[in-house]
Amino acid sequence: MPGVDPRQHLLDYAEALFADHGPHGVTVREVARRARVDPALVHYYFGTKTALFEAVFTRRAEVLNAERLRSMDAYARRAGEHISVEGAVEAFLEPILRRSVEGDPGWKNYFRLVALVNNTPEWGGEMMTRYFDPVIRRLLDILRRCMPEARDVDLFWCYHFLSGALTLSLSQTGRIDRLSGGACDSADMEALHRRMIPFIAAGFRRVCQPQGEAHVA
Amino acid sequence: MPGVDPRQHLLDYAEALFADHGPHGVTVREVARRARVDPALVHYYFGTKTALFEAVFTRRAEVLNAERLRSMDAYARRAGEHISVEGAVEAFLEPILRRSVEGDPGWKNYFRLVALVNNTPEWGGEMMTRYFDPVIRRLLDILRRCMPEARDVDLFWCYHFLSGALTLSLSQTGRIDRLSGGACDSADMEALHRRMIPFIAAGFRRVCQPQGEAHVA
DNA sequence: GTCTATAACTGGATAGAC
DNA sequence: GTCTATCCAGTTATAGAC
Numbered sequence: 143m144p145g146v147d148p149r150q151h152l153l154d155y156a157e158a159l160f161a162d163h164g165p166h167g168v169t170v171r172e173v174a175r176r177a178r179v180d181p182a183l184v185h186y187y188f189g190t191k192t193a194l195f196e197a198v199f200t201r202r203a204e205v206l207n208a209e210r211l212r213s214m215d216a217y218a219r220r221a222g223e224h225i226s227v228e229g230a231v232e233a234f235l236e237p238i239l240r241r242s243v244e245g246d247p248g249w250k251n252y253f254r255l256v257a258l259v260n261n262t263p264e265w266g267g268e269m270m271t272r273y274f275d276p277v278i279r280r281l282l283d284i285l286r287r288c289m290p291e292a293r294d295v296d297l298f299w300c301y302h303f304l305s306g307a308l309t310l311s312l313s314q315t316g317r318i319d320r321l322s323g324g325a326c327d328s329a330d331m332e333a334l335h336r337r338m339i340p341f342i343a344a345g346f347r348r349v350c351q352p353q354g355e356a357h358v359a
Numbered sequence: 360m361p362g363v364d365p366r367q368h369l370l371d372y373a374e375a376l377f378a379d380h381g382p383h384g385v386t387v388r389e390v391a392r393r394a395r396v397d398p399a400l401v402h403y404y405f406g407t408k409t410a411l412f413e414a415v416f417t418r419r420a421e422v423l424n425a426e427r428l429r430s431m432d433a434y435a436r437r438a439g440e441h442i443s444v445e446g447a448v449e450a451f452l453e454p455i456l457r458r459s460v461e462g463d464p465g466w467k468n469y470f471r472l473v474a475l476v477n478n479t480p481e482w483g484g485e486m487m488t489r490y491f492d493p494v495i496r497r498l499l500d501i502l503r504r505c506m507p508e509a510r511d512v513d514l515f516w517c518y519h520f521l522s523g524a525l526t527l528s529l530s531q532t533g534r535i536d537r538l539s540g541g542a543c544d545s546a547d548m549e550a551l552h553r554r555m556i557p558f559i560a561a562g563f564r565r566v567c568q569p570q571g572e573a574h575v576a
Numbered sequence: 577g578t579c580t581a582t583a584a585c586t587g588g589a590t591a592g593a594c
Numbered sequence: 595g596t597c598t599a600t601c602c603a604g605t606t607a608t609a610g611a612c
C-alpha cells in the first residue's frame with residue numbers, strides 16, 4: 143500500500159472490529175490480517191492491545207469534542223436570549239448526527255464502539271468520563287440558562303437518558319429494523335434526527351421544568 | 360455446598376461475570392473458580408460456553424416477560440378508558456424497576472447483562488428480538504390506544520429511545536455518579552424511577568402526538 | 577456426578593534477522 | 595521499518611478414572 147500511513151490503516155480496522163465484538167472479542171492477529179499488515183507490526187506501532195484500543199478511542203474523540211464545543215458556543219451566541227432546550231440539544235448532537243447522516247464508515251464504526259463502551263461496566267464509567275465530560279458540562283450549562291429553576295440532579299439524570307437513547311441509536315444492531323418488521327431502518331439517521339431532538343427536549347422540560355412545560359419556544 | 364443446585368450456582372456466577380466483561384471477556388475457568396466448582400463440570404452441565412451464555416440469558420427472561428405481560432394487562436383492565444402514556448410506560452417498566460429497587464444482586468447483574476447485549480452488534484439485534492419482542496408489542500398496542508393518531512414508525516423510534524435510556528440506566532457503570540461529582544447515585548433506582556417515567560412519556564407524546572401535547576391525563 | 581489429566585489450539589508478546 | 599520464528603501462558607473441550 144503506497145502512500146498509506148499504516149498506523150491510521152490499522153486504527154481503521156481495529157475500530158471496526160472493536161465496534162462489532164468489543165475489545166475482548168478481537169485478536170491482534172485478526173486486526174493485522176484484515177489490514178493486511180504483519181501481526182508483529184501492531185506491537186511495533188502500539189505496544190500492547192490495550193494501547194491500540196485507547197488509540198482508537200482517542201483519535202476521533204479529540205476531533206469530535208472540539209467540534210461539539212464549537213457547535214454549542216456558536217448556538218449560544220446565535221440564539222442569545224432566544225435560547226431553547228431544543229436548540230441546545232440540537233447543537234450538542236449535530237456534529238454526531240451529521241457525520242452519521244454523511245455515512246462515513248469510519249465514524250459510524252466509532253459511534254458503535256462508543257455505544258458499546260458506554261454500556262460496559264468494565265470501561266463505561268471511567269472512559270466515558272475521561273473523554274466526554276467537558277462537552278456534557280457545556281451542554282448542561284446552556285440548559286441551565288434555558289431552565290433556571292432546574293435542579294442539577296434532574297439535569298444529570300435527564301442527560302443520562304439522552305446518552306442511553308443516543309448510544310443505542312448509534313450502535314446499529316439492527317434492532318429497530320427487526321422490531322418494526324422493516325418499517326424502520328436503523329441506518330436512517332435522518333429519521334433518527336427528526337425524532338430524537340423533540341423526544342429528548344420534551345423529556346428534559348417535563349422533568350426539569352414541570353411547571354413551564356406548556357410554553358414551547 | 361450442601362443443598363445447592365450447582366447448575367443455578369454456576370448460572371449466578373456466570374451472570375455476574377458476563378455482565379461485567381461481556382461473554383468474550385470471561386473464561387469458563389474463571390466462572391468455575393468463582394463458583395468453587397470444577398471447570399469440567401461447567402461442560403458437563405451446559406456443554407459449551409455459548410450454551411452457558413444462552414442459559415444465563417434465558418433463565419430470567421422467561422420470568423420477567425411473563426410478569427411484564429401480566430403487569431400491562433392488569434393496567435389496561437384497571438385503567439379502562441382512562442388509559443395514559445404514563446400508565447402504560449409505568450406498567451411496562453414496573454417489574455424491572457421494582458426488582459432493581461429491591462436490590463437482588465442476581466437481577467441487577469442480569470439487567471447489566473441485558474444492557475451490554477442490547478448495545479453490542481454481535482448479539483444485540485438478534486437476541487433482544489428473540490427474547491423481548493412480544494412484551495414490546497404489547498406496550499405499543501396499549502400506546503396506540505392512548506394515541507390513536509400515532510404513526511407506527513414514530514412509536515418504534517420512541518420505543519428505541521426508551522430502550523436505550525433504560526438499558527444504560529440499568530448498566531451500572533457508575534457513569535452518572537462521576538459526571539455529577541457524586542450528586543447522583545446510579546444505584547438509586549427510586550431516583551431513576553421518578554424521572555424516567557415522565558421523561559419517556561413526555562417524549563412519546565411530543566413525537567407521536569404533536570398536536571395533543573398540552574393535555575396531560 | 578465429580579475430578580484428573582491432557583489434547584489441541586490460540587492468545588499476546590518479543591528476539592533477532594534483514 | 596518489516597517479517598520470521600518462537601515463547602509460553604492460557605483457552606475450550608474431552609477422555610477416562612473414581
